[in-house]
Amino acid sequence: MIRxxxxxNIHQFPKTxxxxxxxxxxxxxxxKGWKDFEKEGVYEKDQYDNDNATYVISIDSQGDAIGCFxxxxxxxxxxxxxxxxxxxxxxxTRRPDVYEITRFHLSKAARQTTAWLELVAAIAExxxxxxxxxxxxxxxxxxxxxxQAAGLSIRPTGLPVFMDGExxxxxxxxxxxxxxxxxxxxxxxxxxxxxxxxxxxxxx
Amino acid sequence: MASSKGKHFQIALxxxxxxxxxxxxxxxxxxxxxxxxxxxYQNHCFVLPRSLAMPxxxxxxxxxxxxxxxxxxxxxxxxxxxxxxAFRSRRSSFRWxxxxxxxxxxxxxMEMASxxxxxxxxxxxxxxxxxxxxxxxxxxxxxxxxxxxxxxxVELIGIYAFNHYTKLRTAERKPSLTxxxxxxxxxxxxxxxxxDISVIMSVSQDTVNKTLAAAMRNxxxxxxxxxxxxxLRRREIEF
Numbered sequence: 222m223i224r225x226x227x228x229x230n231i232h233q234f235p236k237t238x239x240x241x242x243x244x245x246x247x248x249x250x251x252x253k254g255w256k257d258f259e260k261e262g263v264y265e266k267d268q269y270d271n272d273n274a275t276y277v278i279s280i281d282s283q284g285d286a287i288g289c290f291x292x293x294x295x296x297x298x299x300x301x302x303x304x305x306x307x308x309x310x311x312x313x314t315r316r317p318d319v320y321e322i323t324r325f326h327l328s329k330a331a332r333q334t335t336a337w338l339e340l341v342a343a344i345a346e347x348x349x350x351x352x353x354x355x356x357x358x359x360x361x362x363x364x365x366x367x368x369q370a371a372g373l374s375i376r377p378t379g380l381p382v383f384m385d386g387e388x389x390x391x392x393x394x395x396x397x398x399x400x401x402x403x404x405x406x407x408x409x410x411x412x413x414x415x416x417x418x419x420x421x422x423x424x425x
Numbered sequence: 426m427a428s429s430k431g432k433h434f435q436i437a438l439x440x441x442x443x444x445x446x447x448x449x450x451x452x453x454x455x456x457x458x459x460x461x462x463x464x465x466y467q468n469h470c471f472v473l474p475r476s477l478a479m480p481x482x483x484x485x486x487x488x489x490x491x492x493x494x495x496x497x498x499x500x501x502x503x504x505x506x507x508x509x510x511a512f513r514s515r516r517s518s519f520r521w522x523x524x525x526x527x528x529x530x531x532x533x534x535m536e537m538a539s540x541x542x543x544x545x546x547x548x549x550x551x552x553x554x555x556x557x558x559x560x561x562x563x564x565x566x567x568x569x570x571x572x573x574x575x576x577x578x579v580e581l582i583g584i585y586a587f588n589h590y591t592k593l594r595t596a597e598r599k600p601s602l603t604x605x606x607x608x609x610x611x612x613x614x615x616x617x618x619x620x621d622i623s624v625i626m627s628v629s630q631d632t633v634n635k636t637l638a639a640a641m642r643n644x645x646x647x648x649x650x651x652x653x654x655x656x657l658r659r660r661e662i663e664f
Contacts, residue, residue, distance in 0.1 A: 310434045334556045334654070362580055363517060363553060369588045370554045380434040381577040387517055388580060407555070409657050 223343040223414045225350075226276040240286035241278055242266055248326045253385065269293050269300065269323065275351070277343050279327065279336060280416070288327035288340050292320040292347070292356065301357055301391060308391040310379040314357050320348075322358040322394070335408075341371045342404045342414045348396035350415075355393045362388040372403025430574055436463055437578040441585040450488065450593060457586050458490050464575045467543060467566040468492075471587060474512065474558050475504065476647035478638045487560065488590055495542040512551045512561035518580050520571055521547040543567040548576060550583040556650055562587055594645075602661045606640035609633060611662050614653045 226234050245265035249255045258267045269291070279288035293299050295314055299321045302313045322344065327336055348356060360368070362381045369375060374395040381390040405411045440460035447453040457469050471488040479485050482500045489496070503509050507524045539545050547565030551558055562583040569575075602610060612622045619637070623630040641647065644655040656662045 310431055334650075338555070362577075362584070363551065365584050366552045366559065366587065367555055370559070370591075377434075377437070377581055380430050380437065380574060381580060383573070388577060390577075390581070406660075407654070407658060409663070 222280050222416050223339065223347075224278045224280050224416045225347060226278060227274070228272040237278060237280070237286050238276070241276060241289050242270075244286055244289065244328055245324060245326065247328065249324065252329075273297055275320075275347070277340075277347050279331070279340050279343075281331070287331040288336060290325040290340065290344070291323050292351070293323065295319045295321050295357060301359070305359060305391065308359065308379045308382060308389075314355075314378070314393060316354075318352060318354040319393070320351065320353055320356050322356040325358075338371055338404065338408045339414050341368065341373065342401065342408060344373065344394065345396060345401035345404055346414055349398065349401065353396045355395050357391070357393050359384075359389055359391055362390045365390075365392070368394075370407075372405075372407055373400055433574040433578040437581040440578075440582045444582070444586050445589050447589065448593070450590065453586065453590060453593065454488055454490060457488065457582075460582050460586075461564050461579060464579055465566045465569040466548070466564040466579070468564070469586075470561075470563045470565075471590065472561050472563075473645060474561065474647055475509065478641045478647060480504075484642070488586070491544075492542055495539075495544065508547065508549055508563060509561070511549055512558060515549075515551055518548065518550045518576065518583075520576065521545075521549065521565070522571070546571075548579055548583075550580055552584065552587050554651070555654055557648055559651075560587060601643040601659065602640055602656065606636055606643065607656075607661055609636055610640055610652065610656045613637065613649055614656070614662055 224234070224237060226238065231238060242260075242264040246259065246263055249265045250259045255265070258265050260266045273294055275292040277290050277292065278286050281287045294317070295302070296317055300323055301309060301321055302315065306313050325340070327340065344356065357378065365375055374397070375392050376395075377390050378393050379391045381388045383389070402411075440463075443460060444453065444456050447456050458467075461469060468490045469488065470486065470491055472482065473479060473485040473487065475482075475485065482496070482503050491499070499506070508521055511519055511524055536545070544565045546567065546569050547563055548569070548571075550562040552560040552562060564579060564583065608626070609622055612625060617625065619630050619633045622633045626633070637649070637652070640656075641649070641652050644652050644659070644661075646652050646655050653662075
């Protein structure tokens with residue numbers, strides 16, 4: 222199940238947010254070795270963890286966070302525009318209907334196809350919910366085929382470069398009903414992945 | 426003036442556009458060959474990973490522009506080939522020249538033979554699907570642009586050519602499992618072992634394994650997990 226947390230309901234979920242920052246520490250600091258954003262030795266946080274962020278969090282049957290991605294408006298200074306504009310050919314996309322996706326991850330134990338497909342489905346479902354036409358981001362280049370196999374339509378926006386010793390590329394993912402249908406076909410379910418009855422302000 | 430990075434990216438985008446405009450596997454073969462020629466590559470080969478269910482290269486090839494004579498020779502040595510092995514062990518694309526070629530006799534013969542066919546140099550791209558290595562993409566030629574920028578452009582071209590190939594294949598595909606294969610796949614999807622299924626369907630375990638191997642060949646996959654995913658994707662079975 223997927224829980225959406227933003228500034229309108231973040232006060233209701235201190236435990237989920239704490240787990241999310243700890244999980245990011247385990248994945249991005251411990252596993253991937255990103256030391257720059259380590260906080261208090263147990264969290265991973267950066268300047269985009271603020272009121273403008275939307276957290277899309279994978280919750281297991283015990284109610285614990287097991288994965289997440291973060292959406293951030295591209296109209297505001299964001300990671301691609303501030304840190305990696307050189308990875309984008311031409312100008313960085315900045316539109317009200319395009320958000321940036323960062324920190325997509327699952328806990329080591331949750332890394333299997335079902336949980337992954339559910340989080341990928343959330344990209345399309347939450348994107349449609351927010352009225353987005355696309356999301357931009359950085360990915361490992363060799364991750365593209367799996368995302369295509371899941372049903373996402375994804376295009377490079379620059380030539381890949383080596384980061385952390387691997388080929389990484391800036392991309393834009395189209396948000397469409399068709400993508401969501403393809404992903405749902407692969408998941409074997411058309412049911413929404415989103416947790417219902419959340420006290421969340423309508424924003425679209 | 427466009428940067429060298431910008432130029433390479435534009436070449437990749439143009440190639441992807443040309444590739445995605447093709448409507449048949451034959452036309453796609455030609456479009457791929459032209460696209461990679463920019464960087465000196467003459468041949469390409471898209472293959473499924475070698476497995477017990479599908480050992481022979483001729484069963485596993487998806488797109489290929491290899492000369493027939495080379496293909497016949499290579500099929501015999503494929504299992505010892507460092508490039509074929511690298512697809513299994515590597516998590517990233519690689520220049521053939523970066524591989525550690527062990528000096529066994531069969532590989533030396535292959536080295537010399539590959540020289541005759543202008544296939545001594547190349548670039549390999551492992552394609553990872555939903556839960557496993559799905560295919561290996563190889564581009565080769567005698568005189569290559571092997572700069573990082575050229576390799577990155579080629580990597581994008583290989584990934585998008587493979588994606589377009591799977592789209593064409595899906596569009597052309599007819600129901601591909603026999604009723605018996607379909608029934609067995611349903612039990613596999615329900616978590617039953619070959620022994621369980623043999624009891625349920627009152628057949629020998631050997632028959633179950635053979636039928637499932639045939640189903641996996643029809644589904645063009647190499648593991649049972651992939652077979653379940655592919656059978657679901659093709660709507661051969663449902664949850």
